[in-house]
Amino acid sequence: LFRMFFRTSSGKSSVINAMLWDKVLPSGIGHTTNCFLSVEGTDGDKAYLMTEGSDEKKSVKTVNQLAHALHMDKDLKAGCLVHVFWPKAKCALLRDDLVLVDSPGTDVTTELDIWIDKFCLDADVFVLVANSESTLMNTEKHFFHKVNERLSKPNIFILNNRWDASASEPEYMEDVRRQHMERCLHFLVEELKVVSPLEARNRIFFVSAKEVLNSRMNKAQGMPEGGGALAEGFQARLQEFQNFEQTFEECISQSAVKTKFEQHTIRAKQILDTVKNILDSVNVAAAEKRVYSMEEREDQIDRLDFIRNQMNLLTMDVKKKIKEVTEEVANKVSCAMTDEICRLSVLVDEFCSEFHPTPSVLKVYKSELNKHIEDGMGRNLADRCTSEVNASILQSQQEIIENLKPLLPAGIQNKLHTLIPCKKFDLSYDLNCHKLCSDFQEDIVFRFSLGWSSLVHRFLGSTNAQRVLLGLSEPIFQVPRSLASTPTAPSNPAAPDNAAQEELMITLITGLASLTSRTSMGIIVVGGVIWKTVGWKLISVTLSMYGALYLYERLTWTTRAKERAFKQQFVNYATEKLQMIVKFTSANCSHQVQQEMATTFARLCQQVDVTQKHLEEEIARLSKEIDQLEKIQNNSKLLRNKAVQLERELENFSKQFLHQSSEES
Numbered sequence: 001l002f003r004m005f006f007r008t009s010s011g012k013s014s015v016i017n018a019m020l021w022d023k024v025l026p027s028g029i030g031h032t033t034n035c036f037l038s039v040e041g042t043d044g045d046k047a048y049l050m051t052e053g054s055d056e057k058k059s060v061k062t063v064n065q066l067a068h069a070l071h072m073d074k075d076l077k078a079g080c081l082v083h084v085f086w087p088k089a090k091c092a093l094l095r096d097d098l099v100l101v102d103s104p105g106t107d108v109t110t111e112l113d114i115w116i117d118k119f120c121l122d123a124d125v126f127v128l129v130a131n132s133e134s135t136l137m138n139t140e141k142h143f144f145h146k147v148n149e150r151l152s153k154p155n156i157f158i159l160n161n162r163w164d165a166s167a168s169e170p171e172y173m174e175d176v177r178r179q180h181m182e183r184c185l186h187f188l189v190e191e192l193k194v195v196s197p198l199e200a201r202n203r204i205f206f207v208s209a210k211e212v213l214n215s216r217m218n219k220a221q222g223m224p225e226g227g228g229a230l231a232e233g234f235q236a237r238l239q240e241f242q243n244f245e246q247t248f249e250e251c252i253s254q255s256a257v258k259t260k261f262e263q264h265t266i267r268a269k270q271i272l273d274t275v276k277n278i279l280d281s282v283n284v285a286a287a288e289k290r291v292y293s294m295e296e297r298e299d300q301i302d303r304l305d306f307i308r309n310q311m312n313l314l315t316m317d318v319k320k321k322i323k324e325v326t327e328e329v330a331n332k333v334s335c336a337m338t339d340e341i342c343r344l345s346v347l348v349d350e351f352c353s354e355f356h357p358t359p360s361v362l363k364v365y366k367s368e369l370n371k372h373i374e375d376g377m378g379r380n381l382a383d384r385c386t387s388e389v390n391a392s393i394l395q396s397q398q399e400i401i402e403n404l405k406p407l408l409p410a411g412i413q414n415k416l417h418t419l420i421p422c423k424k425f426d427l428s429y430d431l432n433c434h435k436l437c438s439d440f441q442e443d444i445v446f447r448f449s450l451g452w453s454s455l456v457h458r459f460l461g462s463t464n465a466q467r468v469l470l471g472l473s474e475p476i477f478q479v480p481r482s483l484a485s486t487p488t489a490p491s492n493p494a495a496p497d498n499a500a501q502e503e504l505m506i507t508l509i510t511g512l513a514s515l516t517s518r519t520s521m522g523i524i525v526v527g528g529v530i531w532k533t534v535g536w537k538l539i540s541v542t543l544s545m546y547g548a549l550y551l552y553e554r555l556t557w558t559t560r561a562k563e564r565a566f567k568q569q570f571v572n573y574a575t576e577k578l579q580m581i582v583k584f585t586s587a588n589c590s591h592q593v594q595q596e597m598a599t600t601f602a603r604l605c606q607q608v609d610v611t612q613k614h615l616e617e618e619i620a621r622l623s624k625e626i627d628q629l630e631k632i633q634n635n636s637k638l639l640r641n642k643a644v645q646l647e648r649e650l651e652n653f654s655k656q657f658l659h660q661s662s663e664e665s
Contacts, residue, residue: 011161012129013037014209016100019245020091021216024084025102035080037102041094042085049084093245098252120147125155125252132160132176132206136183144192153194155251157203158184159244164208167231177206207241208234262658265650272643272650279643283636290629297622304615307407311608314403322597325396326590329389333427334586336384340377341578345571347376355563366440366570370433373574378429385589386427393593397600404604408611427589431581433574440573 013025016039024047025037042048048057088095101123120126126147130136147154160180166173181204188200195203211234218224340347351372355365405413 011209018209018213037082039084039100041088047086052081127157129159132163148192160206163206164231205244208237212241272647276643279636279640286629286632293622293626300619318601326594329593330586330590333589337582348567348571374431374433
């Protein structure tokens with residue numbers, strides 16, 4: 001980017017027109033350039049311009065109307081910018097994307113700071129166009145001092161324009177030239193300190209832009225360059241203008257590389273440093289996070305293994321504990337039930353209800369008695385066993401909970417008693433006496449204690465007595481069959497000798513009874529024998545006592561006596577039946593306890609399973625996170641290596657182009 005500044009009517013626009021080989025920008029006497037005009041190349045064949053804030057392409061012939069101060073266009077202020085697009089084919093300078101900017105005079109505005117911020121900060125070269133008929137003033141110097149404050153050592157060229165006026169006084173030409181040269185050198189070297197004295201001499205030129213423009217326009221029209229009235233020394237001035245163009249082109253090229261590419265290179269290095277720092281931070285953070293995640297994953301894996309191992313051990317211990325408790329409960333229930341069976345007569349005696357030997361009343365009586373026994377024994381068993389069983393179960397459950405607590409998270413541990421409340425456990429004994437004693441058959445018919453059947457029952461037992469009594473109608477010496485009216489518990493077989501003796505005794509008595517019952521003659525014979533032996537008085541006394549005893553027993557066989565006999569028979573029968581279900585009831589109670597403890601343990605195991613599942617999910621999440629962090633580390637290292645490679649390429653570029661350009665300059 002090329003900027004041209006100086007005061008009004010110094011020939012700035014003429015210099016640009018001469019460089020463009022055509023009269024493009026407005027030029028003339030007085031305040032000609034009213035705004036900023038930028039000239040840049042276009043690939044098209046036609047020139048056009050665009051005003052600031054508008055996309056309309058206008059003909060370049062309207063430049064004088066837009067920018068000339070004499071027109072006094074209110075829409076174009078000094079701070080406005082008009083873009084002029086000139087065909088690159090007509091100017092070699094514009095082919096390298098060069099932009100020429102013509103400014104209003106620096107002496108017609110007080111907005112220098114705004115101009116500098118808006119149009120000068122991105123300029124590569126500044127051209128100070130001075131009027132060689134005067135000298136540098138402080139007003140013009142002030143502008144470049146401000147530019148020098150904003151930019152570090154800007155590239156400045158000084159063109160002493162209208163040098164053709166010196167041809168009228170050739171005797172003073174060298175003195176004036178030397179005077180202008182000294183003042184310009186002092187300004188560049190001493191005041192601005194932007195170049196060395198040797199380099200400053202190559203930045204100061206004495207030209208006549210108007211002469212160069214006219215000669216080039218003549219040449220473009222096919223006319224001789226030197227045609228028309230030209231002052232003496234034209235060729236020297238033309239050659240110096242060409243030297244300016246050549247030096248300007250070299251400087252603009254080097255400046256573009258140095259100012260633009262160097263700034264871009266510096267900025268790129270800064271960006272790369274920032275990127276490397278960011279990538280280093282990312283790499284370090286990812287590495288730290290990865291190490292932390294790996295340690296956390298190892299902790300979670302160790303905890304999961306610990307929980308699994310502890311669960312295996314605890315499961316075995318709990319099974320053993322449940323077995324011990326159930327066996328203990330079975331023994332307690334068995335002992336308590338055996339004791340209650342021994343006290344069954346007391347429980348039956350406590351039963352009070354209306355008793356009558358009629359079948360309907362007996363049926364109700366038996367039903368209520370069964371219920372009384374079932375409720376009473378259940379209550380007594382509960383009083384003797386429930387508290388101890390509950391204490392044992394609660395203690396075992398607490399031990400199980402305390403052993404499983406360390407395997408659960410703290411939040412679950414605090415809620416454990418809520419999730420698994422300790423409640424009272426009631427055993428269900430389920431004696432079912434009604435069904436158990438449903439086949440009980442009472443025998444409350446009066447029987448004389450010294451009667452034949454009673455004596456047989458007393459001496460031979462119930463079973464053998466039935467066989468004897470039933471065998472009276474059987475043939476002699478036939479072994480009778482058992483026809484028991486009520487089922488009895490199976491008993492162990494007697495020894496062979498005792499069984500043979502009993503069978504012989506039963507056979508003899510049965511045969512004797514059968515023999516005497518078949519003939520009345522036998523009775524008379526036996527009576528006669530006894531009469532002759534003891535006498536009639538003793539027989540009379542004996543028969544009287546026998547009859548009195550019979551009468552006494554018959555009179556005392558009341559309903560209450562029948563109830564006592566009924567209860568005694570029921571006690572004997574129920575005792576036998578209840579003893580048969582002692583093992584079953586105790587096993588049932590132990591099974592209930594086993595189910596209760598197993599259910600509690602299963603609930604705890606469910607909480608442990610949830611904890612294990614959470615641990616497995618956390619381990620999977622950490623593994624995924626570790627893989628992602630590893631990828632981030634690898635990508636950050638790869639990107640940092642690329643950044644280092646780019647940094648090396650920038651260093652090589654700087655050494656090859658920027659430093660070389662500085663050395664050549």
